[in-house]
Amino acid sequence: MTTPMDVPESSQHAEPEAVAAGARGAANRSLRQIAWQRFRKDKVGMTGGIVVILLILVAFLAPLLTSWFGYPPNQFNQALIDPLTGGVLRDPDDPGQGLDPWGGISTQHLLGVEPVNGRDLFSRIVHGAQTSLLVATVATVVCVVIGTVLGILAGYFGGWVDVAISRAMDIFLAFPLLLFAIALVGVIPDGAFGLSGNNLRIGVLVFIIGFFNWPYIGRIVRGQTLTLKEREFVEAARSLGAGSAHIVFREILPNLITPILVYSTLLIPTNILFEAALSFLGVGINPPMATWGGMLESALRFYTTSPHFVIIPGLAIFVTVLAFNLFGDGLRDAFDPRSSD
Template sequence: MTAPLDATESAQHAEPEAITQGVRDIASRSLTQIAWQRLRRDKVALGGGVVVVLLILVAIFAPLLTHWFGYPPNEFHQDLINPSTQGVLGDDPNDPFSTDKMGGISWEHLLGLEPVNGRDLFSRIVYGAQISLLIAFLSTILCVIIGTVLGITAGYFGGVVDTVISRTMDIFLAFPLLLFAIALAGVIPDGAFGLTDNGLRVSVLIFIIGFFSWPYIGRIVRGQTLTLKEREFVEAARSLGAGTGHILFREILPNLVAPILVYATLLIPTNILFEAALSFLGVGINPPTPTWGGMLSNSLDYYTQAPHFVIIPGLAIFVTVLAFNLFGDGLRDAFDPRSSD
């Protein structure tokens, strides 16, 4: 009779220990670890993240890729263009897989050729990724810096400071950004501030997108700061004599990293589309520098003769924006404190 009692007592002692160990395991995980575990279970978000990483690598190693698999993006191949139709020359008009019907797609030209001038589409798509991602990333960084500084200032200090910054946000949100960008890009001189041609245009586009988009993230940061400054850990830091700088940068700002990171990943595709729209309208990057929007604009006259000229840059924009959106949605769910483990 004593053996079952001993087993029962052992089980009763073991159960609280197991619960305590489980609580310790949960408590030992940081927010980053919890978010990573949630993100790993979201296969769609991980797929978007993989595509984003691949796009970044393609943009970084564009010269190497075009050296291995293509040609310089502005190199003409007029010997492959039919002078009468301005389309790609075909080997056999009765062959449905002839190079003219396939847009010149071959082992030498993986994505085919542009009509009229015969430039390699693979090289231009790869180099176009450089422009799109460069403008999108740098303008997003500028937007995050301005929005975070002004948002946390408005939310923490309140009063007149909050009123002035909030009304400034409202003015910027009501500003016709696209019309302003078209007007400003149309009057950009050939050189200024030590920059010339497309270097100046890239800088101006980064400034326009970043400077006029900060209210979106500024409102999010302000709202989060209004909540965080009333939390117990901020009150504890204030009661221990911590200054304003310590509270802002050591207590509040680390708790804003997650929402800022999530919104930044969702803002990047918006900036990619904005740059593509400006290039499509002819007020973005000057040719012959390849951009996805500019390639779409040039393809409108040849969509019946060379449909691949429209489809390929359109797919590049679509896949890039979709990948960033899927990854951003996954990050948002991963950092959401209401999400279940």
């Protein structure tokens, strides 16, 4: 057996030097590098991030994917539908074979077709992803901008500014958002502000979601600002004569990017569900524009004869929301200073 006295002197000095080199390497890593190393170890978060990237690519490339693997999202294929029941025929050339339990899934229609009108489900799903991600992302940006600005103002200046903004947050948080959205979207005219049709409805949805959800992120930003403005680097900047604008934009705001980014990834799936709920209730995006919520609303009449029509858009919503939540949880753990490498 080798004893400590038998170890060569060079080996005895190698370990402390290696430890010191590792410590220097860890000290030289930035917060971004440390967070990325932590995030790479989180297999669940990485999986969610990969799915989110794929969903964004699918939404961005929806017209191209439709031209490759499907049909135009609003093209009717009545030859595939039984005129009596509205179900999808097993063989359009031989209606006597009855309905297809798989909803017309084939090499031409990768996810089958809708009952009654025969529109291609694959095309509807990818264009629905485009609609849902567009509304949710733009609404989240509006929410983040308003919440960040008002949260910083409340936390940094305090006093009557903090009181006024905090009470406004309480009012907005107590507001029945869903009922207000149903009432407002239901009475909007056909055209306003230079927009019409579904473009106007998308603008109204973005306004409702972004303007009335800002208190959630505003409270987080306010709490972080109250902590950051008492930190040593802020006091040092103030002692050197820095003004409020410099402190807010150069000292406090950069330290708020991480919590804002993490919360935004958790807010997007909530907004996706909100848009889907409004479309499901018939007060969101009007047909024939493809939306996942609208597809679910249409599918309820055919869940016994065409279950694929319910399952596919439901899975699209489920996978999207789950992926964003897992991705957001992974980012939160990666940027948590209490986490170990």
